[in-house]
Amino acid sequence: MSHPRLPAGEGTSDPSPPARRGFLAxxxxxxxxxxxxxxxxxxxxxxxxxxxxxTRQDPDLVPVASLAALxxxxxxxxxxxxxxxxxxWNTHVNVPVGAVYLRRTGDTIEALNVVCPHAGCFVNxxxxxxxxxxxxxxxxxxxDGAVNDPASPSPRDMDALDVEVRDGDQIWVRFRNFLxxxxxxxxxx
Amino acid sequence: xxxxxxxxxDRTGYRGLxxxxxxxxxxxxxxxRYVWGSTLLFAIAVQFVTGLVLWAGYSPNANxxxxxxxxxxxxxxxxxxxxxxxxxxxxxxxxxxxLHLMQVVVAGAYKAPREVNFWFGxxxxxxxxxxxxxxxxxxxxxxxxxxxxxxxxxxxVTPVVGPALQKVLVGGAEYGHLTLTRFFAxxxxxxxxxxxxxxxxxxxxxxxxxITTDAGSDAVGDEPARKRRDGMFWPDQALRDTVACLAVMAxxxxxxxxxxxxxxxxxxxxxxxxxxxxxxxxxxxxFQWLKYFPAGTEVIGAIVIPGIVVTLIALMPVAGRWRLGHxxxxxxxxAVLGGIVLLTWQAYTQDGADEEFVFAHNSAEAAAKRVAxxxxxxxxxxxxxxxxxxxxxxxxxxxxxxxxxCASCHTYDGHDGLGRPVTEPQTAADLKGFASREWLxxxxxxxxxxxxxYFGGTEFAQGRMVRMVQRRVASYDADRRxxxxxxxxxxxxxxxxxxxxxxxxxxxxxxxEGTALISSAPIRCxxxxxxxxxxxxxxxxxxxxxxxxxxxxAIIRDASHPSFYGDRNDRMPAFGPDEILSDVQIALLVxxxxxxxxxxxx
Numbered sequence: 094m095s096h097p098r099l100p101a102g103e104g105t106s107d108p109s110p111p112a113r114r115g116f117l118a119x120x121x122x123x124x125x126x127x128x129x130x131x132x133x134x135x136x137x138x139x140x141x142x143x144x145x146x147x148t149r150q151d152p153d154l155v156p157v158a159s160l161a162a163l164x165x166x167x168x169x170x171x172x173x174x175x176x177x178x179x180x181x182w183n184t185h186v187n188v189p190v191g192a193v194y195l196r197r198t199g200d201t202i203e204a205l206n207v208v209c210p211h212a213g214c215f216v217n218x219x220x221x222x223x224x225x226x227x228x229x230x231x232x233x234x235x236x237d238g239a240v241n242d243p244a245s246p247s248p249r250d251m252d253a254l255d256v257e258v259r260d261g262d263q264i265w266v267r268f269r270n271f272l273x274x275x276x277x278x279x280x281x282x
Numbered sequence: 283x284x285x286x287x288x289x290x291x292d293r294t295g296y297r298g299l300x301x302x303x304x305x306x307x308x309x310x311x312x313x314x315r316y317v318w319g320s321t322l323l324f325a326i327a328v329q330f331v332t333g334l335v336l337w338a339g340y341s342p343n344a345n346x347x348x349x350x351x352x353x354x355x356x357x358x359x360x361x362x363x364x365x366x367x368x369x370x371x372x373x374x375x376x377x378x379x380x381l382h383l384m385q386v387v388v389a390g391a392y393k394a395p396r397e398v399n400f401w402f403g404x405x406x407x408x409x410x411x412x413x414x415x416x417x418x419x420x421x422x423x424x425x426x427x428x429x430x431x432x433x434x435x436x437x438x439v440t441p442v443v444g445p446a447l448q449k450v451l452v453g454g455a456e457y458g459h460l461t462l463t464r465f466f467a468x469x470x471x472x473x474x475x476x477x478x479x480x481x482x483x484x485x486x487x488x489x490x491x492x493i494t495t496d497a498g499s500d501a502v503g504d505e506p507a508r509k510r511r512d513g514m515f516w517p518d519q520a521l522r523d524t525v526a527c528l529a530v531m532a533x534x535x536x537x538x539x540x541x542x543x544x545x546x547x548x549x550x551x552x553x554x555x556x557x558x559x560x561x562x563x564x565x566x567x568x569f570q571w572l573k574y575f576p577a578g579t580e581v582i583g584a585i586v587i588p589g590i591v592v593t594l595i596a597l598m599p600v601a602g603r604w605r606l607g608h609x610x611x612x613x614x615x616x617a618v619l620g621g622i623v624l625l626t627w628q629a630y631t632q633d634g635a636d637e638e639f640v641f642a643h644n645s646a647e648a649a650a651k652r653v654a655x656x657x658x659x660x661x662x663x664x665x666x667x668x669x670x671x672x673x674x675x676x677x678x679x680x681x682x683x684x685x686x687x688c689a690s691c692h693t694y695d696g697h698d699g700l701g702r703p704v705t706e707p708q709t710a711a712d713l714k715g716f717a718s719r720e721w722l723x724x725x726x727x728x729x730x731x732x733x734x735x736y737f738g739g740t741e742f743a744q745g746r747m748v749r750m751v752q753r754r755v756a757s758y759d760a761d762r763r764x765x766x767x768x769x770x771x772x773x774x775x776x777x778x779x780x781x782x783x784x785x786x787x788x789x790x791x792x793x794x795e796g797t798a799l800i801s802s803a804p805i806r807c808x809x810x811x812x813x814x815x816x817x818x819x820x821x822x823x824x825x826x827x828x829x830x831x832x833x834x835x836a837i838i839r840d841a842s843h844p845s846f847y848g849d850r851n852d853r854m855p856a857f858g859p860d861e862i863l864s865d866v867q868i869a870l871l872v873x874x875x876x877x878x879x880x881x882x883x884x
Contacts, residue, residue, distance in 0.1 A: 116517075118517035119516065122521040122523075126524040126528075128531075130328070130531075133332050133367050135360070136367060140364045141338060146359055182357070183662070183663055183665050184661060185665055
């Protein structure tokens with residue numbers, strides 16, 4: 094067995110105490126190191142992946158606007174959604190959580206989430222109010238939210254939301270976001 | 283696989299690197315006492331792993347730091363264990379550092395040619411202490427806040443640059459958002475960066491010089507003066523090292539599981555005293571040390587003497603050249619460590635014997651428990667932070683207000699509200715369970731009405747009420763006493779105490795009878811007290827709604843109001859009109875006296 098000179102470890106010969114014992118010791122050393130790191134690494138992974146274990150319940154409908162605020166002219170108008178929000182450790186009461194386009198045609202009221210189903214940008218109403226256009230990748234939707242241009246990158250129509258009129262004059266909406274980039278409409282849970 | 287590894291080695295030369303890392307001669311063979319350096323590396327690696335994940339959950343701002351740590355500790359899956367490991371591994375690092383240093387000094391490993399590496403090690407020691415100090419503040423709880431305030435205040439005694447240094451560290455004149463962002467940058471960026479650089483140098487130099495075998499020997503790798511068979515780092519020493527690391531981890535896990543995570547006190551409150559403020563145990567010697575330096579000499583205790591000690595340690599390699607140098611160094615180390623042990627022991631025995639400290643310590647634990655309960659409650663933590671939860675909590679604020687404003691005359695269950703004995707002689711009623719059935723029964727008991735529990739200490743000790751109870755009630759026969767018991771139930775029901783709601787519901791008939799008796803013979807309280815609009819000669823406090831929220835609020839606001847004692851009021855201040863207490867504070871006191879507070883989840 095050679096003794097390496099300075100700097101230590103320059104030697105080329107194998108470290109060869111009885112090979113079998115050395116091999117077992119090496120395995121044992123690796124195993125011990127692995128076990129020693131198990132708890133910190135495991136709890137680190139669990140904490141890092143903690144969001145996966147959290148699912149959101151279906152939100153209730155929230156009041157958005159009075160019927161009087163929405164003329165029955167078939168033109169969409171944007172409204173803020175105020176709701177209670179739990180943001181990790183904070184609970185916020187009645188804060189903006191998103192926005193919807195509401196559109197009233199005769200007796201029907203439609204609600205569309207303003208978020209583009211393609212990549213999550215905030216969709217605009219075109220200046221002439223004839224259609225929706227996403228400012229990011231130019232997806233184009235008709236006023237009822239349907240994709241109206243085959244060149245649009247959006248994989249689906251704008252996301253319609255449950256809407257109800259309560260007490261004869263209050264518009265309530267079940268505000269939800271949906272996973273972007275997919276043809277199916279899956280709520281973000 | 284083999285071909286792939288061969289390709290990789292061809293491009294990177296990793297096999298050579300690995301061999302270099304693993305093939306190190308250990309003169310005289312592997313030994314358990316060589317493990318300390320490796321356990322330190324392990325501990326620091328664990329701190330990096332756990333620290334990075336904690337970083338991903340931590341929010342360094344004054345309204346979010348405590349809250350995010352609370353969230354990690356209580357809401358995130360495995361968060362308590364992650365934080366617990368980070369916390370207790372920091373403690374273990376301190377212990378390992380001292381063991382490593384002792385091993386180095388005893389073995390004389392500071393001597394030529396290893397002087398520079400010794401200095402690297404000392405620098406590393408200081409960086410780890412800096413990491414401990416900065417990390418202690420980050421949860422922004424009472425402990426960390428007040429203990430770190432002491433540390434930054436001490437920084438201000440540094441000659442010439444002190445005040446500027448403090449301001450830069452704190453990020454302004456006062457503790458706030460910037461203190462946290464700065465301490466966090468130090469804790470998670472600057473100091474770990476420096477740590478990595480110095481460790482790289484430390485390990486490189488260590489490998490260059492090889493292991494130190496015997497005290498005083500200058501054996502380096504090229505001096506084949508060894509008797510025993512040599513060993514190799516891999517796998518002989520590596521196995522010992524990893525087993526030692528495993529033992530360290532087991533000890534840390536034991537502490538984590540025993541404590542159920544890492545401690546988190548109540549959120550920092552600059553407006554409340556916190557006499558339980560202490561640094562972590564490994565800095566307790568410094569805390570104790572500073573007690574011995576009277577005003578004006580702090581700089582000697584905090585800067586000059588520690589500076590001299592550190593300089594002497596840094597000069598160990600120089601002293602070591604002298605014939606008796608090694609002994610001198612051993613003596614120096616023994617003296618420093620002995621001093622540290624002695625000071626630490628003194629600090630803990632003094633605290634343990636200090637009733638005020640023990641009380642403060644227990645109160646701090648109670649507050650920490652309470653805020654955790656509130657944060658887990660249905661309303662969660664508001665955006666203003668968890669401190670607002672405690673501020674609006676009758677169970678927390680009631681006793682404090684009582685101790686400050688009421689306990690100079692009243693007691694609460696015999697104490698001052700917070701659980702301390704009253705210092706001034708009691709002169710007014712004990713208010714624990716005020717308006718409850720038990721309380722009223724005591725008031726109407728001829729043997730108790732004139733004791734300190736009720737009117738004994740007031741001007742009313744010889745008043746009409748006391749006389750009435752001591753003469754008329756004392757002569758009641760069994761029937762009357764039964765009627766009186768119904769009056770007690772009826773009067774107590776006026777308070778609508780939530781903790782008595784079930785009893786009130788069950789005794790509705792008795793209460794109806796008692797209510798009628800309040801204003802009719804033979805009991806007739808309305809001889810002197812107004813009740814539901816009936817009174818003969820108004821003298822004592824109105825009994826309508828006695829002990830209710832409104833009634834208590836009104837009497838605390840102004841006991842001299844004609845509805846209560848009028849101009850016969852003894853000494854009770856007009857807390858409302860004189861603006862001694864705000865309406866919010868009175869409401870907190872009232873809710874606490876009525877034992878109405880959020881029970882909370884958790």
